[in-house]
Amino acid sequence: MSDKKPIGSCEEVFTAYGDLLFRLCFIMLGNEADAKDAVQDTVVSYLTKKDGFKNADHEKAWLITTAKNKCRDVFRFKLRHREINIDDLQELLPDKTDLNCIEALMSLPEKYRLVITLYYVEGYRVNEIAKIIGKTPSAVKMRLQTGRKMLQEIYLKEGF
Amino acid sequence: MNHENLKISAQKIIMSDETKKELIKKCEKIMEVKKMNKKNSIVKHAVIIAVVSACLCCTAAGAAYHGFFKDIFRYDGAVVGTKYEQATNEIKVSVTAYSGKLTVVAEAVEPSAFPYAAFDNMNLNDYKIVDSNGKTVIDSLPAETSDYADGKAEIIIPFQNIENGDYKLIINSFVGESKGDQPLVISGEWEIDFSF
Numbered sequence: 001m002s003d004k005k006p007i008g009s010c011e012e013v014f015t016a017y018g019d020l021l022f023r024l025c026f027i028m029l030g031n032e033a034d035a036k037d038a039v040q041d042t043v044v045s046y047l048t049k050k051d052g053f054k055n056a057d058h059e060k061a062w063l064i065t066t067a068k069n070k071c072r073d074v075f076r077f078k079l080r081h082r083e084i085n086i087d088d089l090q091e092l093l094p095d096k097t098d099l100n101c102i103e104a105l106m107s108l109p110e111k112y113r114l115v116i117t118l119y120y121v122e123g124y125r126v127n128e129i130a131k132i133i134g135k136t137p138s139a140v141k142m143r144l145q146t147g148r149k150m151l152q153e154i155y156l157k158e159g160f
Numbered sequence: 161m162n163h164e165n166l167k168i169s170a171q172k173i174i175m176s177d178e179t180k181k182e183l184i185k186k187c188e189k190i191m192e193v194k195k196m197n198k199k200n201s202i203v204k205h206a207v208i209i210a211v212v213s214a215c216l217c218c219t220a221a222g223a224a225y226h227g228f229f230k231d232i233f234r235y236d237g238a239v240v241g242t243k244y245e246q247a248t249n250e251i252k253v254s255v256t257a258y259s260g261k262l263t264v265v266a267e268a269v270e271p272s273a274f275p276y277a278a279f280d281n282m283n284l285n286d287y288k289i290v291d292s293n294g295k296t297v298i299d300s301l302p303a304e305t306s307d308y309a310d311g312k313a314e315i316i317i318p319f320q321n322i323e324n325g326d327y328k329l330i331i332n333s334f335v336g337e338s339k340g341d342q343p344l345v346i347s348g349e350w351e352i353d354f355s356f
Binding site: 040043073076093097099101 | 173183
């Protein structure tokens with residue numbers, strides 16, 4: 001008997017992964033409208049997928065990779081620098097400490113932002129992140145190290 | 161502040177229930193359109209095969225055609241919208257001309273069918289009016305929908321300072337609108353002769 005995980009319904013995928021995808025896309029894109037579009041595109045790609053997944057972890061990793069690629073499409077389409085919508089951010093994070101923390105993360109370049117988010121927020125390991133983003137574990141470690149350093153500099157500069 | 165705080169702060173970024181419901185609705189609608197598009201594409205292919213194998217004449221095949229949805233692609237291949245094509249047999253058009261006004265009545269043959277059932281309004285998109293010499297006298301001037309209900313739209317084209325004579329209205333597309341959705345362009349070929 002196959003233990004493959006079949007494609008779930010629209011509601012199931014939003015219930016299980018909606019917040020994760022929204023958080024990731026929001027951190028990557030900096031505003032709610034673009035994040036919603038990227039989540040929508042990701043879920044539509046998921047629902048049109050014909051094959052199932054090896055297991056739930058495979059499904060989650062596939063969704064993260066697809067969301068990352070959708071965010072990249074938005075970057076390419078806009079052909080300009082990302083705009084962080086501070087109003088959207090304040091609405092989601094009314095607490096100033098949280099706001100400063102996420103604002104610092106969002107000000108990092110894309111490649112560091114993604115790796116830091118997957119490692120610290122979603123709890124993925126270096127090897128798992130390497131598989132998701134298609135890089136070597138040592139490249140992930142380097143990005144984590146540089147990202148951490150950059151965050152530390154922002155914290156010191158802003159006096160958090 | 162340390163990096164571990166990131167997790168606590170970031171996990172407060174969640175989708176509101178309202179946003180979740182809105183996105184679920186949108187995704188389901190896109191999937192419905194995609195399924196319908198696929199279904200229509202199969203029907204279209206089946207019709208073509210039937211035409212080829214049975215050697216039916218073109219007129220008979222044309223009558224069997226239905227409209228179909230088609231994706232609009234961006235430069236990088238991503239789908240950015242949908243249009244509806246080959247709707248000639250799905251919308252009946254009639255025209256009344258009087259005192260500086262041209263009233264076009266566009267009526268969906270099956271108003272309860274998708275996409276017509278979803279519209280709140282329907283208007284002309286790409287059209288022109290030519291005189292008996294073939295000269296264009298009006299080209300896609302903004303028209304106004306005075307009434308829309310049950311797939312039937314009454315559209316008024318401002319038609320002033322035009323000499324009396326015979327004219328032809330050529331419509332290449334309509335546009336259907338529903339609240340919260342991107343307008344849907346419905347393409348086809350409609351030609352109606354009228355005198356003014």
